[in-house]
Amino acid sequence: MFTVLVVLFIIVAAAMVVSILMQSGRGEGLAGAFGDSFAGGAVFGGRGAQEFLTKVTTVLAIIFVLLCIGINMYIASPPGRKAKSVIREEAGQPMAPGGAEQPAPPQPPQGE
Secondary structure, three states, X not given: XXXXXXXXXXXXXXXXXXXXXXXXXXXXXXXXXXXXXXXXHHHHOOOHHHHHHXXXXXXXXXXXXXXXXXXXXXHHOOOOOOOOOHHXXXXXXXXXXXXOOOOOOOOOOOOO
């Protein structure tokens, strides 16, 4: 399951990078990248390419965030493993008064 999530994450990330790089802030975008001689203008039109890429980028960004959350939740508590709390584990350990552990008393030399 984790491998599937990571592979989907990488595919979505690459697709999002491509969709962002195909956009242009000056209105050229995908339609301008192919030029007038290519059928890109007929497929998307001048304005259609920008709107299409904006919608694709938005959908990919939403999927990207959901995959991030899913991977994080899977890492936090994978199936078959009970979640442990470090605070609860440490709360059960005896502590010396004052908050610091006391060293063991020195042992007298043996064999004399």
